Amino acid sequence: MHRNLVKLFTTVAAVLLVSVPGSSGGVAEADGGLTAIPDVAGADIGVSGGIDITDLWTSDLDGNRKRRFSPGEPVRYNVMFDVTGDNETTYKVQGSGKAKSARGDTWKTKIPGQALKRVSPGEYSMSWDSTVPNAAISKTGARLVIRTKLRSVGRKVDTDRALTKFRVK
Secondary structure, three states, rough: OOOHHHHHHHHHHEEEEOOOOOOOOOOOOOOOOOEEEEOOOOOOOOEEEEEEEEEEEEEEOOEEOEEEEEOOOOOEEEEEEEEOOOOOOOEEEEEEEEEOOOOOOOEEEEEEEEEEEOOOOEEEEEEEEEOOOOOOOOEEEEEEEEEEEEEEHHHHHHEEEEEEEEOOO
């Protein structure tokens, strides 16, 4: 019985992600070369939609694009993406990733998951504030990889990943 209640709760929670037609989507505020990594599409669940990362970059905390950082310096990781699909459907977007040394495993920073709920088709962005670790070696390269997931009715609709490079000075 407990398993059936969990299943019922999961189904009800998934249905609650669907919005009323005409409701507006939410936007997360945020203000490099971008390398696209092939998409991995979700299972066909009868909901169309897509997510495409259009820009990925590093900046200072004021939002000024910047590609070189010193160990211990604050950094903002930014991603911009497009959500496509039916205007009558509301989506949830999840973003996460990692920044790490391009040479060996001298340092790695996990970029925690973040979500935008009740998203309609359009252009959105997310950002994460962090610090380049003191363990980062000067005059070396670093990589930022961000993954996005588009969900509807509790199911994955589409995903996208992108990579950009920056330097430790």
